[in-house]
Amino acid sequence: MSNITNLSLSEILESIKSKKISSLELTQAYIKNIENAKKLNAFVTTTFDQALENAKKFDNKPNNEQLLSGIPLAVKDLFCTENVKTTAGSNILNNFVPSYESTVTKNLWNNGAFLLGKLNCDEFAMGSSNETSFFGNVINPIGDHLVPGGSSGGSSSALAADLTPATIGTDTGGSIRQPASFTGTVGLKPTYGLCSRWGIVAFASSLDQAGPMTKTVNDCSIMLEAMSGFDEKDSTSINKKKETYSKNLKDNIKGLKIGIPKEYRVDNMPKEIDELWEKGKKILKDLGAQLIDISLPHTKYALPTYYIVAPAEASSNLARYDGVRYGYRSQKGKDLIEMYENTRSEGFGDEVKRRILIGTYVLSSGYYDAYYLKAQKVRQLIKKDFDDSFTKVDAILTPSTPSSAFKIGEKTNDPVSMYLNDIFTVPVNLAGLPALSLPAGLDKQGYPLGLQLIGKALDEQKILNIGYAFEKNCGYKNEIKKWWS
């Protein structure tokens, strides 16, 4: 089977189960694709030998009862993997080899998958274009001059280029949904607490959440089912019964109420985004859903709130990188303090340093009330906007991003314009809600655009169902010319 890697994860699983292809053949096909796609710079580390061993092991004794039987998977390099280098896209973790496995990746392996490699990302997941990585920017398979989105840019690029059948990312302010939107793929940010944060390199602990990135909604439900679940080692993990998202996936959305928030627009937003939104509304309406105008009045304050909360938590989380216990250490400096200062200055990139400084400042003596406390109060108002709306609607439909993929270098000199890219994704993280980005159309340049479905807390099944129905009726097809190989 020559085109196995073009298929969706669920189709590949069928091929494995029916023995049309072995796990070894499948793994070899991905390795070949990866070796031909070095130009995309999607991988930081590959684990081919280990993957081939695991594939052979599976083929010798296939267990087809698992969710991810015999599937090789590449994952974002923010997930700690036992005895495999984990960098978080940073020089400061350039040589870090964890002696433990993150819960989320362990869940994937326990469901029959195995590691194919580690995917590039913005440094410590801080970025919206994958241009802040110490290992260089990642290229979007859509075009050699385009960013793949960020921070899970290696993940989105690898998935769209058929270098992995599915993948996982992390989303603190849009880092799964925005790259999914930029590459015409499906990305889900689950409810805060649904997937364990244990073993994931921390950025902003009250916002970080791991989630699947896939080619189809069905694939997304399989991956979410495999990776989620209660974990004693994460104190914010939600203890509830495990759901079977893939088995319960239904495309009947008749009678569901879909909220359309009037605030999800920005100045100079391309007309195409509005048209795409209209198209999305029409598809859902034709499927029997009821559209309801709603208001989320504090939307415009979500990004300023985020740029206090996230850097504050980051400055605290990243205090651990001191050049003593793990990671990079500078050889310069005459004493301990200078060693710290030089280690952190040489080890972190500019964007990370900028955010540590913002966070340190807003938490510093005399400024805490004016910034951090203020942000916590506005975060309450943003959450209340959603709580109020969800008494009237089942889900909310918005654009995923205010633009399609932009050019490499286009926004690197203006941090605020880069931050504005996350304007439609950030509110969801502040409120801890689940949201699904779906490929919905192309702009006039032929670049993918996404729509976002936001659900109530722990209502993943419903937004997956709506997404599933939408996908069947949208007619979106991601046809990427493989210019890089």
Added chain:
Amino acid sequence: MSLDKEKIKHVAKLARISVDEAKVDSLTKDLNSIFKFIEQLNELNTDKVEPLTSILNQSLRSRKDEISDGKIREKILKNSPEKNEEFFVVPKVVE
């Protein structure tokens, strides 16, 4: 408010990050544009709003204060840039 270069150097000191003198100007410009953006929040009156300290409807779990692993000194020291048999090594602190 605006951040001047001295303030930024002070914050960098608190964050234990040495700042290259040549980069202070551009850093000052960037941080001021970010803070101008952040300060939109001052338009909102939040006097009567409770701060959101957790988005979960549950309190943080605590566990029994018992050792659940241990004897992993080697694993813990493994990634250290400088160590001797049992300790992390840092530049001399006491004369």
